[in-house]
Amino acid sequence: MSKPALIAKITAAEGKRDELIAACQKMIDYVTASEPGTEVYVLHTDGKDENVVWYYELYSDKDALTTHGTSEAMAAFGKEIAPLLGGKTEITRLSPVSGKGLSL
16 A cells, blocks of 8 residues: 655735745644654745645655644644635645655
């Protein structure tokens, strides 16, 4: 079974992207310190839309993804970013097959 991965597209309200990135950084710091099953958790800005950021996430297994998604930190993060959003967050679940830097 492949490791679970996802891409999340988050759209900030006009002029709120920097605040959104700052909130995301706090979540990145939490994940780095507290979630060993989260193997990759990377935030990207969008080259075409200045209000959009993207996360790419890779987990060691389904339990690690569940731990991340149901953590108190994730619930707090959702509340923190809610007033910064300019649209609904879009999440695409993936199953990696092959690639450089990837140990399946």
